[in-house]
Amino acid sequence: MDTSRKLTRDEMARLVAADIAPGSFVNLGIGQPTTVANYLPEGSGIVLHTENGMLGMGPEAHGDEVDPDLINAGKVPVTELPGASYFHHADSFGMMRGGHLDVCVLGAFQVSVDGDLANWHTGAPDAIPAVGGAMDLATGAKAVFVMMNLQDRAGNAKLVRSCTYPLTGVRCVSRVYTEYAVFSLAGGTVTVEQTFGMEVADLQDLLGFDLIDGTAHSSAVAASSV
Amino acid sequence: MDTSRKLTRDEMARLVAADIAPGSFVNLGIGQPTTVANYLPEGSGIVLHTENGMLGMGPEAHGDEVDPDLINAGKVPVTELPGASYFHHADSFGMMRGGHLDVCVLGAFQVSVDGDLANWHTGAPDAIPAVGGAMDLATGAKAVFVMMNLQDRAGNAKLVRSCTYPLTGVRCVSRVYTEYAVFSLAGGTVTVEQTFGMEVADLQDLLGFDLIDGTAHSSAVAASSV
């Protein structure tokens, strides 16, 4: 991927998809994370979970495929792949909370260096709060990947020392994919794995906290894994 | 039923069966309670539950019917009736503990006037304890009926002021069927509903605590319900 410029949203989705191991059970959050499905390699054996009671979810349904009884968590009509299964809500969330999903991919308002996630409520006093399954996913999946822009519309960094928005989950995020860089989070340390159109030093200036430069290592790993 | 002599075991089973309302969901404990099934009226719509994961259990299997995958809680091969369903152990015991069974019928070592039940352990120091589903049934069913002899082999009364054997459940038994009488238990009061071969006064002498004589009332109810 061209590292001299920032990523498009589709390129971000492709990066996330490449980091999901074959055979994984994966939940893709509503919105941008859903697009990761478009880049999962054929034959990878990756199985998609939708929290409203299904494993083996296929792509979005179109035309005659649309069935009002077959929708995803975003209430979009989807399709069923061979080997799918249906189950009720308590079983579906037990699956999430019990640590059986390998990866979930979520959007975020903020992620802290400790891996705290804020993605359900801006804290605005007049907002109607809605949480859905976000807290269960954040708490339950073995690995929580976040896809987000590095800054909000006002230019504030969204990867922060400490979240100011209400939390979704505590110390749960392990990777953050943004248009400028991919970050790994572990034990309060943030490592830059790859950059796009920015140097690590620029990112550090923007974010205002220390970053470990893991870009050389990551490129080596990426090269050797081809 | 002839009240001038004590009941046989089959007659006790028939009495219990007659007290189970049509359409009830019922669990019959291992041993003597199992015989109640033989006296459930045809077309009563009573559905039998077996705690190892089935509703709609039919009679014991014989000959070619025997299937090692279809057994009851006593591990005896049984049959499947139309409209049966199978479920896993947590669902089966959730059904019990969640108060969905109308009646369970159990044997007992002792029942106290408060309805405490002791039926799993004699308390003998060298005994190997085994509890199975007894505590779940005692705690979960809407009504717990006990079938037992009024006295143990040593002649001690088994309906007692306070259990000396380790408890199975607290304040759970509502009816006790013995060869000499049927008792109702409520709020620490024991009412004799019917007697067989003994007078209420004799029962009171034998048991050593106050009994309410409900025999006149019960006969009237029985007569009017025919």
Added chain:
Amino acid sequence: MLSFHESADAAVEGISDGATILIGGFGTAGQPIELIDALRRNGAKDLTIVNNNAGNGDTGLAALLGAGQVRKMICSFPRQSDSHVFDALYRAGKIELELVPQGNLAERIRAAGAGIGGFFTPTGYGTPLAEGKETREIDGRGYVFERPIHGDFALIKALKADRMGNLVYRKTARNFGPIMAAAAATSVVQVADVVPTGAIDPESVVTPGIFVNRVVAISPTSMLPGDGQ
């Protein structure tokens, strides 16, 4: 006791003011819209409604909210693009909201049906939705104590019932149906078809008849989306 009813109105009889009603469905999938409409005609007020959402558009649950019959919503995701009925009531202070993470909502309903007095869940720990709740550290992880949610009634939608009340569902319309049927004192189920006893494979029954109290068949043609009841 199990009974079969000729109409949705007959099936919801006896729901009275102040009742807690568990309503199945995730969005419109599995939403028992005819039963909800019957509950609206029934007129019971001051209801507490448990549903994943808080109504879509102007029909079904949204219409029930619009009729002013609901005092409180217990749900995980009230705010949707078409939840304007709820939104207006909420902003006007005319409806109470208990917001519950979706998995805790499901597990609390399941606990009610299974006779569990309460449980410790990791979901919500360290977040505003755990405020005021008992917490506990277990094996180094933070948990929040949550209580069961019992219903006086459940209104759910299944695909088929046999004459014993055994149910099967269809695809993701299954969602909350099985756990709500078990968690309510009286469960009311609308099905597309009532089939003879024995027509559902005992291995494939999803909700055993023990959890089903009232059944009404609603022809599937009237269950298509956009029917506008």
Added chain:
Amino acid sequence: MLSFHESADAAVEGISDGATILIGGFGTAGQPIELIDALRRNGAKDLTIVNNNAGNGDTGLAALLGAGQVRKMICSFPRQSDSHVFDALYRAGKIELELVPQGNLAERIRAAGAGIGGFFTPTGYGTPLAEGKETREIDGRGYVFERPIHGDFALIKALKADRMGNLVYRKTARNFGPIMAAAAATSVVQVADVVPTGAIDPESVVTPGIFVNRVVAISPTSMLPGDGQ
């Protein structure tokens, strides 16, 4: 990750001393006898075994106990007419017993699979099996606090698996299989048949493949009772 194995011995590889093993079955129904026999040949010692019973006759679980590989049994009903192997070990002080009411056993296993940190159950309240445990009165009723039972491995028996690991069971042999598959870090399943993906109706899957790690097909003829392995 899901893998398919040629033999029961290959399927139980890696079970080491001190492991906690959840073993399915209620009596002999659903007992994965070939996997248990393979575990005996594997030779792992100091095991904690979770099963409803403590072995019947001299085969299967009883043989594993007889081989001296088990340090502790967690079960609800050890004492049976043909549990002489366990009985002798217990009376000789050679095996530990944690006796758990059957419903609490099931719910504790289910809790492990569902990520519940603990729960309050009415079962056992006021009895010797609640001694030393936390109790709580909830809405006027007594409850006991119980913890999840996690397994390092589960050995279970199902009827069929597809190539995604989705399972269906047969009649009352289902019993503990589904909850044990979910509660173990590695679940090992013996099935009568492996069928192509798509051959099991998605509505009828009992254990989704996400809970299944290793599958071995054992021809059903060798699964008849009295086969004496």
